[in-house]
Amino acid sequence: MIARLLARIVAFAVAARMAMRRRDSDLAGGEAPGAKAEVSGAASEASGAEAGSGPADAEDPRRREVPANPRAETLVAGLLLAAALLAVAFIAVFVVTGLDTQLLGAALGGSLALIAAAAIVAGKSVVVQETAIEERGTLLEPEAPARIVDALSEAGEGVSRRGLITCAACVAGAAVTTAAVAPIASIGPRLTAIHKTPWHRGVRFTDIDGRLYRAEDITVGSLFTALPEGADPELIGSPLIVLRLPEAMLHLPSSRRGWAPHGILAFSKICPHAACAVSLYRYPEFPSGGNDQPALTCPCHYSTFLPAEGGKLLFGPAGRPLPQLPVLIDPNGYLRAAGGFDEDVGPSWLDVRRPSQT
Amino acid sequence: MSVRDLNPRRQAERVVRWNEERIGAYQGIRGAMRYVFPDHWSFLVGEIALYSFIVLIITGVYLALFYVPSTQQSVYHGSYVLLQGEQMSGAYRSVLDLSLDVPAGLLVRQTHHWAADVFLAAIVLHMMRVFFTGAYRKPRDLNWYIGLTMLGLAIIEGFLGYSLVDDLLSGMGLAIAYSTAMSVPFIGGQFANLVWDGPFPGSSRLFARFEIIHVFIIPAILTLLITVHLAMIVRQHHSQFPGPGRREQNVVGTPMWPAYALRSLGLLFAVAAVLVLLGGLIQINPIWQWGPYHTYLSENGAQPDWYIGWLIGALRLMPNWEVHIGGATIIPSPFWGGVLFPTVVFGVLYAWPWLERRITGDRAIHHLDERPRDRPIRTAIGTGFLSWVVLIFIIGASDRLFFRLDIPYTSQIRFWRIGVWIVPLLIGGVTLMVCRHLQRTDTHPLRGWEGTIVEAPETIDGAWSGQHVPSRVDAATPGRGRSEEDPPPGPADERGRTP
Ligand code: FES
Numbered sequence: 037m038i039a040r041l042l043a044r045i046v047a048f049a050v051a052a053r054m055a056m057r058r059r060d061s062d063l064a065g066g067e068a069p070g071a072k073a074e075v076s077g078a079a080s081e082a083s084g085a086e087a088g089s090g091p092a093d094a095e096d097p098r099r100r101e102v103p104a105n106p107r108a109e110t111l112v113a114g115l116l117l118a119a120a121l122l123a124v125a126f127i128a129v130f131v132v133t134g135l136d137t138q139l140l141g142a143a144l145g146g147s148l149a150l151i152a153a154a155a156i157v158a159g160k161s162v163v164v165q166e167t168a169i170e171e172r173g174t175l176l177e178p179e180a181p182a183r184i185v186d187a188l189s190e191a192g193e194g195v196s197r198r199g200l201i202t203c204a205a206c207v208a209g210a211a212v213t214t215a216a217v218a219p220i221a222s223i224g225p226r227l228t229a230i231h232k233t234p235w236h237r238g239v240r241f242t243d244i245d246g247r248l249y250r251a252e253d254i255t256v257g258s259l260f261t262a263l264p265e266g267a268d269p270e271l272i273g274s275p276l277i278v279l280r281l282p283e284a285m286l287h288l289p290s291s292r293r294g295w296a297p298h299g300i301l302a303f304s305k306i307c308p309h310a311a312c313a314v315s316l317y318r319y320p321e322f323p324s325g326g327n328d329q330p331a332l333t334c335p336c337h338y339s340t341f342l343p344a345e346g347g348k349l350l351f352g353p354a355g356r357p358l359p360q361l362p363v364l365i366d367p368n369g370y371l372r373a374a375g376g377f378d379e380d381v382g383p384s385w386l387d388v389r390r391p392s393q394t
Numbered sequence: 395m396s397v398r399d400l401n402p403r404r405q406a407e408r409v410v411r412w413n414e415e416r417i418g419a420y421q422g423i424r425g426a427m428r429y430v431f432p433d434h435w436s437f438l439v440g441e442i443a444l445y446s447f448i449v450l451i452i453t454g455v456y457l458a459l460f461y462v463p464s465t466q467q468s469v470y471h472g473s474y475v476l477l478q479g480e481q482m483s484g485a486y487r488s489v490l491d492l493s494l495d496v497p498a499g500l501l502v503r504q505t506h507h508w509a510a511d512v513f514l515a516a517i518v519l520h521m522m523r524v525f526f527t528g529a530y531r532k533p534r535d536l537n538w539y540i541g542l543t544m545l546g547l548a549i550i551e552g553f554l555g556y557s558l559v560d561d562l563l564s565g566m567g568l569a570i571a572y573s574t575a576m577s578v579p580f581i582g583g584q585f586a587n588l589v590w591d592g593p594f595p596g597s598s599r600l601f602a603r604f605e606i607i608h609v610f611i612i613p614a615i616l617t618l619l620i621t622v623h624l625a626m627i628v629r630q631h632h633s634q635f636p637g638p639g640r641r642e643q644n645v646v647g648t649p650m651w652p653a654y655a656l657r658s659l660g661l662l663f664a665v666a667a668v669l670v671l672l673g674g675l676i677q678i679n680p681i682w683q684w685g686p687y688h689t690y691l692s693e694n695g696a697q698p699d700w701y702i703g704w705l706i707g708a709l710r711l712m713p714n715w716e717v718h719i720g721g722a723t724i725i726p727s728p729f730w731g732g733v734l735f736p737t738v739v740f741g742v743l744y745a746w747p748w749l750e751r752r753i754t755g756d757r758a759i760h761h762l763d764e765r766p767r768d769r770p771i772r773t774a775i776g777t778g779f780l781s782w783v784v785l786i787f788i789i790g791a792s793d794r795l796f797f798r799l800d801i802p803y804t805s806q807i808r809f810w811r812i813g814v815w816i817v818p819l820l821i822g823g824v825t826l827m828v829c830r831h832l833q834r835t836d837t838h839p840l841r842g843w844e845g846t847i848v849e850a851p852e853t854i855d856g857a858w859s860g861q862h863v864p865s866r867v868d869a870a871t872p873g874r875g876r877s878e879e880d881p882p883p884g885p886a887d888e889r890g891r892t893p
Binding site for chain 2: 095096097098130134135137138139140141142144145146147148149151152153154155156158159160163164165166167168169170171172175223224225226227229230244261263269270271272274275305306309310311312313314315316334335336337338339349351352353354355382383384385386387388390
């Protein structure tokens with residue numbers, strides 16, 4: 037059915053193209069059989085304005101042509117009826133299945149396409165074809181600016197304290213505008229929450245289904261997403277990346293000694309560039325990167341961070357390293373935060389707390 | 395009552411009389427029916443934008459009847475098996491139900507999405523036509539500014555539209571938008587937290603806010619601007635290309651009634667047809683495959699809708715430069731690609747009519763458009779600038795190139811950080827040469843090629859070369875092939891182009 041529709045559209049396009057060609061050649065010389073061509077000039081309403089303007093007359097573009105084309109008229113009627121048919125088909129499909137998007141689209145789109153075809157054929161081969169000339173008129177009357185200003189300033193006639201009134205109006209306008217806009221302040225902004233994350237010493241790590249992580253769950257070569265136990269997982273400060281590296285590989289800054297017990301590292305999962313979740317991990321090697329350190333990559337703009345070096349940026353647009361969270365393994369083997377973040381997570385702004393050192 | 399007059403002619407007159415007694419629109423109606431549209435295909439692109447907007451409004455009203463702007467998370471137990479048991483927001487849930495369970499819902503949603511993409515494409519193409527033919531010159535500079543404003547609003551509108559869905563892609567987009575808002579120097583933090591009602595992902599009011607902006611505020615402004623845009627066109631009349639009998643003070647073409655009205659109606663239906671066919675037959679944004687958004691989720695290889703691509707490209711291309719003073723982050727890194735880049739692009743476009751007036755000293759009124767080749771420098775600047783933006787747009791997809799062809803991503807980005815400044819210069823230079831060549835030889839790159847392609851025996855190893863056969867169009871149009879110095883044909887016009 038769709039194929040038939042397409043074939044029809046193509047056939048129509050070809051026919052229309054040929055019709056246009058024919059008309060063009062009619063214009064170039066000779067009359068089309070069956071077309072009554074009235075030579076331009078007398079018929080056009082705008083023609084009076086165009087009287088006798090020098091050399092352009094030799095190539096006067098005006099023309100008016102009554103196509104009198106019964107075949108095109110039949111075609112238009114046929115197209116319109118076919119459009120109605122497809123519209124009914126659309127209703128039928130809608131009632132019967134309703135959920136067959138392809139069929140619905142083909143029926144309704146086909147119906148609209150047929151109406152389009154009918155209108156275009158009618159516009160090009162059924163109704164009067166006319167090329168007319170319309171004068172633009174002028175936009176700027178030479179006198180107008182002075183006249184308008186004169187008319188406007190008539191308002192000040194006989195007013196002696198014009199300055200005073202103007203000033204008072206300005207003051208009132210400014211005050212009322214401010215008053216009208218003031219309630220916007222209740223929208224916010226509330227920047228108080230922006231430095232807070234749910235992480236502080238002792239908070240346990242859960243997976244996205246709420247199961248607690250134990251140290252042995254974190255295996256070398258994989259990436260785990262952790263959330264703070266009992267907190268809102270949707271907060272920008274909540275999600276963590278947890279991974280384990282052989283301890284010999286770690287080159288953490290000296291101030292972070294003890295942040296990665298048994299090589300278990302935790303970072304904010306929110307990219308400090310533009311807040312996407314950092315979810316790509318290459319370990320232990322990357323075939324075509326040249327750099328074979330384990331690396332975390334954000335899929336949004338490919339900022340790449342080195343977990344072994346405390347989240348340092350290797351490549352990409354992020355302006356800060358990936359914030360690291362100190363990890364604690366409690367006596368029962370559960371993973372907990374050994375403290376909060378000592379920098380802000382998420383994107384940067386004026387007051388963002390950057391890491392003290394990297 | 396006496397015998398009713400059933401003559402259709404007099405019936406029609408009665409209806410018109412009823413109307414005229416109350417409105418008295420004769421002059422206006424007559425003027426509208428005789429309003430002349432120049433016949434050139436490139437003038438239809440703006441109409442395509444207008445008609446896509448109409449499709450957007452109609453489909454959008456339908457969608458708004460089903461959309462729920464809720465951030466409330468709940469567990470899905472609906473008809474789509476693969477997502478059962480998933481946590482998702484009420485917003486995502488409502489669009490999922492609309493797509494999978496409401497008869498014709500997916501058709502309307504996909505048509506709406508396609509219409510947005512086509513709307514923006516048509517605006518951009520229309521602006522390219524206006525730019526390269528000089529149609530933005532006085533008195534149409536005002537309409538250029540309005541059109542540019544509509545482009546900016548349409549980009550925001552489209553972005554909000556797919557952000558409302560709260561699927562994984564739209565959530566990632568919102569995260570980037572939030573961060574970009576944060577990166578505005580000094581006020582960014584306040585601004586982003588004002589819009590999102592707190593830190594990302596925002597409060598429960600977020601989608602209600604975005605919805606009212608998307609379905610009411612921006613469409614209302616767009617409608618107003620479109621009205622002004624069109625009213626201004628009617629007042630000034632269309633510009634036109636030079637040709638026989640065409641002068642600065644007249645317009646030559648098809649009168650509105652009846653031929654042009656029918657053709658334009660045909661275009662309206664054609665646009666609607668294409669959009670509905672796309673919406674029905676070609677899948678777009680299958681949100682059930684992306685799944686719901688959660689702050690802790692992201693997906694590799696994500697690409698936004700095309701009109702956001704240039705911003706993603708810029709964000710990806712920029713190095714991690716930041717400006718710090720003491721402990722304060724004056725300029726965070728997303729600022730360059732997400733804020734400065736679009737500001738520069740729109741700034742240049744807004745400033746262009748004024749800049750050109752300053753440089754050329756041409757302050758005259760112009761109603762005759764120019765062929766791109768006849769203004770080689772403008773055309774070269776235009777293609778250079780355009781290719782700069784397009785290149786950055788393409789760079790936004792370098793990850794696709796990496797996945798498909800295994801060209802290392804980092805090498806691509808490092809290459810383009812320099813290449814993006816050189817390639818547009820080359821393209822501008824080539825354009826300049828091509829324009830000058832076309833001016834000299836007077837070939838029409840499209841229509842002049844009605845001739846035959848002949849094998850030129852004198853060239854080495856039988857290379858193909860084109861032989862220019864003057865076409866009908868060339869012969870009938872003495873205005874073609876003027877050099878920049880020649881005055882236009884026909885009587886000189888005191889307000890005409892400055893030589
Ligand atoms: S959001 Fe991570 S690189 Fe931009």
